[in-house]
Amino acid sequence: MTPARILIVEDDRVVARDLAQQLAALGHSVAGSIARGEEAVARAIASRAELVLMDIRLEGSMDGIAAAQALRDRCQIPVVFLTAYADAPTVRRATDTEPFGYLLKPFEELQLATAIEMALHKHAAERKLRASERRYATTLSSIGDGVIATDAGAAVSFMNPVAEALTGWSQAEALGRPIAEVFRLENQLTGEPVADPAAAALRSGVTEGLPAHTVLRARDGREVPIDDSSAPVPGEAGSLAGAVVVFTDMTRRRAAEEALRRAQAELAHASRLAVLGELAVSIAHEVNQPLMAAITNAEACLRWLAAPERNVARAEEAARRVVRNGHRAAEVIDSIRAMARNAAPERERLALAPLVEDVLLLMRAELKRAGIALRSALPADLAVEGVRVQLQQVVMNLVLNAREALEDGGGTITLAARAAEGRLLLSIADDGPGVAPAVADRIFDPLFTTKPGGMGLGLSICRSILEAHGGSIRLAAGEAGSRFEIDLPAAGAQHAAPR
Ligand SMILES: Nc1ncnc2c1ncn2[C@@H]1O[C@H](COP(=O)(O)OP(=O)(O)OP(=O)(O)O)[C@@H](O)[C@H]1O
């Protein structure tokens, strides 16, 4: 038994005295004994009573039921009614005050003891429940995610302030409405409505996530990118009591991702310009060669025309070679221009062999000068879907690394490619000293370099470009020299653009 401070409200003094004695015998203490309902609230508070035993018929104008009502409104002290009247209207009125017990006079001491014990117990349990509800409500109000709860019929039963702000609906307006009306989802690309996730969770009984590209359409038409999950709320006996949708505003995250993507693209562009600068001398040589050849052929052409036995056929031949040489020089300049441009990345279907050839064209002279042999045997039917200059930059960075690994001591760089199960595998290898095992897992990190003048950006740029293409790059393990393997999703070979 829990001893408690109990206030008696009873207008019959004899009964009140008896009650006081019984309470004392049961081990409780009497917080006071009053006869008027009007005094009940003030006395209960002043005496710090933990329970009130309340007669229904009292002195004065306020009866026990009205007094219990006032107690319920002003302070949360549990009330047990004691009465000789059990007629239906009285019981109904008493029930409205949510009493913690109802004892019919006359009663036994044991009945009194049980009624008090149960009232105290029930009151303690309710207090705990209220505290826990307050705790959950405070938690849900203060978290940064939007939370919407529904009943078993997918009608809104709760919204936290973040959910109110993001949807543009107040909880008061949304209560009882179908969640699909308040939490309107669309596919960002097609504008098609996306099925309401709470209903899906209620149907499947498991936690559901949203498909990609889902946005929330707020009440004022605003579009909010979100990420969400919806979980069913288990009810009693295996039924579902409702669902809870938790969602996060992704606006800032998306903006940060976009800024990062732009920064990476700018970095890639800057590094491309740096590489082109490094190659300037050999690129100049590459342009100079066809120009020199054009001059030589033009002179030959003039000679054939000026000769006494003027040979038009030979002159024509020479003039055609001038044109070919001119085109060749223009091609080199075109590819330099393309590499130097920072155009918006446009994806297209690209045949692999010419894509790689264009890069090698810029580097061939440089490799030859360093006495390095270049072996490249790429099947003509391989194609990828991607951004031309980005993929070319990958090849350029890898060939440049290979060249740097070989220094000026000769050696061979080998490029090979093959298709495998819808993927395209391209490898770029050199027979230089290879990557030291101690640093092998760091070479793709930005700013990691072992070279005195290196920036350590080449491989990290390769990796981010390839990942953006749905591919990957790795260093082949356990080989002499180095071999970098690139894996990309293949595009159908038939429609590949020629260049
Ligand atoms: N073919 C290779 N053979 C041996 N080591 C290599 C090879 N390719 C890369 N590495 C190692 O990986 C490191 C990182 O390469 P990465 O291309 O990212 O940067 P870097 O070449 O040092 O500088 P940057 O390319 O920015 O001018 C290199 O410093 C080198 O130690």
Ligand SMILES: [Mg+2]
């Ligand atoms: Mg490099």
